[in-house]
Amino acid sequence: MTRLTHFREILRYVPRFRDRAFVIAVDGAVVEDENFPNLLLDIALLRSLSIRVVLVHGAAHQVRKYAAMLNMTPSDVDGTGITDRETLQVAVTAASRVTHEILEGLSANDLRAAYPNALVAHPKGILGGVDHQLTGRVERVDVGQLLTLLEHDIIPVVPPVGCDGAGNSYRLNSDAVAVEVAKALRAVKLVYLTTEGGIRGPRGVVRQMTVEEADAFLKRHKPDLSPVAQTKLAHAVRAGKEGVERVHIIDGREQEGLLGEVFSNEGIGTLVYANEYQSIRPAQKRDVRAVFGLIQQGVRSEELARRTRADIERQIGDFFVFEVDRNPVACAALIAYPAENKAEVASVFVDDRYANQGIGARLIRYAEEAARARGFAELFCLSTQAINYFVQKGGFRLGTPDDLPPARRERYEQQGRKSQVLVKPLMPPSTAAVAP
Ligand SMILES: CC(C)(COP(=O)(O)OP(=O)(O)OC[C@H]1O[C@@H](n2cnc3c(N)ncnc32)[C@H](O)[C@@H]1OP(=O)(O)O)[C@@H](O)C(=O)NCCC(=O)NCCS
Incomplete structure (x- = not known):
């Protein structure tokens, strides 16, 4: 496709997406990839089309790196396991570093961005007899805060850390944060940018699935899926069931992957769609x-x-x-x-x-x-x-x-x-x- 036709394809979508929110969830490893500056350019393009963008990011990659530098073994890396006090400190430092890197990248593209404190979190609690300590779950998203930023043309950059009313911090899983933010903002799209790309089935990447198909696929193929694919698909299914109409899972290291996937048929990832429209x-x-x-x-x-x-x-x-x-x-x-x-x-x-x-x-x-x-x-x-x-x-x-x-x-x-x-x-x- 020539660039011009590409541009025409994109413009076709503009009326549908204008002033609607896209939640883009970036894995920590993608932020360090050489394609990240291209992703920021894509985000600048989305903004120029009046699409509201919220960035949610993970930090597992950086938690591993930072912990290795400190010669310590973290009790959890991605906000799903048990977070002890020391691991929380590592996670907060690593996540802040990632947030800052994203803010730097956005400002290099003349995009205004801010780090809101928009996640009200509570401890995940004792599950199956195991106390998850400082691992949290999102209790509520402060939508007003996010909307205030969006209305002023500011991109919120949301890290996988939340606070409760008493000023305690909790480590959150970024995939789950992205679902909550997308639901709260009634986002038209939730896009997961991973280092693996679309969901692979027995016949290669599955290009699109309804939420029900994705649910069945997950049950049938769970043992064959990588941990990354499992969590992305599980969260895509949850988002779909809870009202997010389109969830894309794509490779964040692929040049033009983001625009190709959300604006045309030329994508490379997997789309999980919720509404039962006549195909x-x-x-x-x-x-x-x-x-x-x-x-x-x-x-x-x-x-x-x-x-x-x-x-x-x-x-x-x-x-x-x-x-x-x-x-x-x-x-x-x-x-x-x-x-x-x-x-x-x-x-x-x-x-x-x-x-x-x-x-x-x-x-x-x-x-x-x-x-x-x-x-x-x-x-x-x-x-x-x-x-x-x-x-x-x-x-x-x-x-x-x-x-x-x-x-x-x-x-x-x-x-x-x-x-x-x-x-x-x-x-x-x-x-x-x-x-x-
Ligand atoms: C033929 C065509 C319509 C199949 O579409 P599709 O959506 O990929 O096919 P489906 O998913 O419904 O079916 C897949 C099955 O058909 C088989 N199949 C696909 N193309 C085939 C072909 N040309 N000859 C024989 N079998 C074929 C696949 O191997 C698969 O078999 P399996 O279920 O046993 O694994 C598509 O390949 C196509 O567009 N072909 C070119 C145009 C054409 O020849 N049109 C017909 C003239 S009007």
């Missing part, structure tokens, strides 16, 4: 560019027949798209041949980055239901490289050019692609309803 919808005029882009990918690999942009503009009413976070990532068309009582499912294309996640199957099912609802007796399609897919996953059988409506057959001969014809008889809805 498939009929395409509209504004989708012409996205649909054209998807089909071009298929044309390049000779999987799809050529279509000009003008063709797509004319036929956009036949298309439907599968969208993730409002971005079309796959498309298909249903073309009616009323005289023959048949319909064609055409131009099925799933962006490579979203392959093998059941999207193709859902598009074909959608086309099938739509064709059935319109009373067509048969669905057909033409394929060069996904023949087995339509047979094995879609329940189509091999057909011949004789199965095509005459007008379609004529075009088939002209195109000379020698695609395989595939056919699926459709049962009327009433019969389908009683079928076993």
